[in-house]
Amino acid sequence: MQTASANIPTLPVNGVTFYLPQSIDDVKALLRQARQANQSVSVRGSGHSFPLTPQTETSANTMHIMLSHLNAVSLDKTTGIVTVQAGCHLGLDPFDPTKISTTENSLCYQLDPLDAQGRRTQPPGWALPDLGGITHQTIGGFMATGSSGGSTKFAFEDALLSVRVVYHGETDVEERVFERPATNDPNDPFYGAAFASMGLMGIVVEATYQCIPAFNIVGSEQTFSQSDCSMVDLFGPGSGDTPSLQQFLNKTDYTRLMWWPQASEQEMVIWQAARADAFKDWQTFVPKPYLEVPKPFGSQTLQDVIEWLAGKLFETIDRLPFFIELIIKRIFPKGNPTREELIRELEKMQDGMLLRILKFFVSQGEDQQFQDIWWNGLPMDNQMSDDLFPVWFTELWIPIEQTEAVMQFLKKFYQNPENAGIFSVELYAAKASEFWLSPAYGTDVFRVDVFWFAKNEENPVDYYDRFWRALPAAGFYFRPHWGKYLPDPNGPQGITYLQAQYPRWNDFMTLRQQMDPHNLFVTPYWQKQLGLS
Ligand SMILES: Cc1cc2nc3c(=O)[nH]c(=O)nc-3n(C[C@H](O)[C@H](O)[C@H](O)COP(=O)(O)OP(=O)(O)OC[C@H]3O[C@@H](n4cnc5c(N)ncnc54)[C@H](O)[C@@H]3O)c2cc1C
Structure with missing residues (x-):
């Protein structure tokens, strides 16, 4: 008998066969086939989650899917409401194995087109409120892990109006649209399924956003000595004109700090930007891009x-x-x-x-001023090549009120050279989120993003474990970024700990069971990390 997927193209990536459905009907056919074959189902976005992506690729009895052909964008230019299929990338993904991703078919470009020099040739279009440090991700992947840019004022998910999910119910494949409730009822399943769902509620095939008018950003990057930073009181409560770090994170539109805490360095590189009007003199606006890597x-x-x-x-x-x-x-x-x-x-x-x-x-090493269009300026790490200079992370989100105490703690912690390591740590923030399993659920957060150069031969887990253990021991109960290294599920910051950090954990799991009664989307990775059975 011919399988349902016989006419659906496939592509080998890292030795794994990926199905490339060309329509939502193809997605449904694949789900039926997986159910019949008793396989779990995993969707790969741009594969930027480590170690989630490589570990999922090696899992047995799993059907692997990429939504690269489901990348259509439909924008109402009058209202700024855009519906985008989940395989669409935010920007160009230079390492897309299907080679389908281009700048021109990315969401950001289609919202606010630019020429090859990064300039507008037509009046400013529409924008998303915030972006992460890169824009290689797909819509589906960015949202599934609850990703976020560096702002307490603006959040990507604030623009989200609805998602369409395809899943396998008790007897057959079904479709469900989760819409933002007009009443903002926090118990609405929209807040469980539409963002930070880890792909556990089914396959998100499209999302609809209310965009905002396009904007520019104007900013600077400056390097300070850790002990003498005139811009921010890094470890204290702030004084006079110098804000505490928490105050700085609250008042700055977009920012991130790169800390080199080693005894020989002790430097803080502060990138910050403010929104600027894109409509005034748009014809004559000339971007001056931020330069991260020497060029x-x-x-x-x-x-x-x-x-x-x-x-x-x-x-x-x-x-x-x-x-x-x-x-x-x-x-x-x-x-x-x-x-x-x-x-x-x-x-x-x-x-x-x-x-x-x-x-x-x-680090470029020199102070610099920059101005740019929102989607070229906000993703400041797009210049770092994932291929030539791969970086892995564990990222720990802590209630923002604890910023000063965390900084005091880290200053001492880094006095041990073994803790300081040889790379930097990124410090930034995110706005409180209503989504049940967002690590920013219910509170603005201070984020400690610990870098690991992926070509380093040692095991990052040994290094990260120092942070995972030390922070809660000092009273800082972090929630980890879902798309980065997670603590050992059976260790002290494992499943039981995670459950305790999320007040809506049980509601999420109840909804998950309704959406996935046959556990099709419980891949070995999430089964292990979240203790799902
Ligand atoms: C260099 C670099 C910089 C980064 N910068 C930031 C940052 O600034 N801020 C931040 O918050 N994060 C950041 N991240 C993390 C990144 O945003 C997340 O790992 C994100 O999930 C990657 O998106 P992706 O498209 O690659 O998804 P993948 O990694 O491919 O998938 C992630 C998860 O989403 C699921 N998924 C994907 N598509 C769908 C779908 N359509 N339906 C259901 N489930 C789906 C997958 O099954 C998987 O569980 C960074 C990562 C890297 C490598």
Whole structure:
């Protein structure tokens, strides 16, 4: 018998076969097939969630789907209401394995088109209130993990009006639209299913947003010594004209701080931007883009070479002790006490070298002013290549009232070089969310986003575990970003801990059971991380 999926194209990615449905009917046919074959179902967006994406790709008995062909955008230019299919990317995804993603078919471009120089050739269009640090993600993927940009004033999900979900009910495939309730009733299932649902409620096939008029941003990036920052009282309550960090996060439209806490650095790089009117003099507005990675002579090729070199240098030095140890073993007799000392010294030197490389290549190093169109300016990390300079994260969201106390704590915590590591930590904020499993549920949050260079040979979990354990022990009960490294589900910050952090956890799980009675969307990853059965 021919399977329902026989006419649906497939694509191998990392050795895994992905179905590429071309219509919602195809999605339904795939769900029926998965149900018959007793498979779990996973949708891949742009695959930017680590370790979720690679771990899901290796799970057995799972049907893998990409919605790359479901990328249509329908914009009402008068009202700014846009309906977008969930496989559409926010911006260009340069690493899209299907190669379907382009700037022109991305959501942001279609809301507010720009020419190749990043300038408008027509009056400003529409915008989303906020974007993350990159725009490679798909609509479905960004929303599923509750992703967010760096603002306590504006949130991406504030624009969300509804989502259409395809799922498998008791007997057959069904479709359901979750609409934002006119009354804002917090018990409405919209708040469980439409955002931060981890794909557990079914496949989101489209979303509708109320956009806002397009805007520009004007901002700066400045580097300060950790002990002498004139812009923000980093560790204190604020005084005179200098706001505390919490006050700064509350009053600034968009911001993020990149902290290099190592004893040799102790620097804070502060990126901040304010919204600016896009309609006034739009014909003459010339963007001055933010520059993250050094771009000699304005050349993209040279910028890529620099990033490639950074990765290669890092890998070489990362493996250096192994080779040096081999040589020393040959020279010194085994057990010679000076050998261990020598290696310790070399490792210290190595850490210093690795840090220099990361810092040199990640930070432009010079203060700068910039102005840009919203969707080119807000995603300030788009310039970092996922391929040449891959970074992994664990990101811990903490009620914003605790910002000052967290900063005091981290300052002490980082005095231990093992905690300070060799990379930076990103500090930013998000606006309180009504969505039940958003890590910002019910409170503005201060976010501690711990970076890990993915070409580092060690296991990031060993490093992250220091943060996962130390923060709650000091009274900071974080909620982790769903799309980044999560604590061991069986450890002290595992399933029981997570349940306690989310007042609507049980409501979410009840809705999940209604939407997925056969546990089709309970992939091994989410089964393990959330204790689902
Ligand atoms: C370099 C980098 C920068 C980042 N910057 C930020 C940032 O500034 N702010 C922030 O909050 N996060 C950030 N992230 C995290 C990122 O936004 C999330 O990991 C996001 O989920 C990635 O989207 P994606 O399209 O790649 O989804 P994927 O990683 O492919 O999928 C994520 C989850 O969504 C599910 N899913 C995808 N599509 C659908 C669908 N249509 N229906 C149902 N479920 C679906 C998947 O099954 C999976 O469980 C960053 C990540 C990287 C690598």
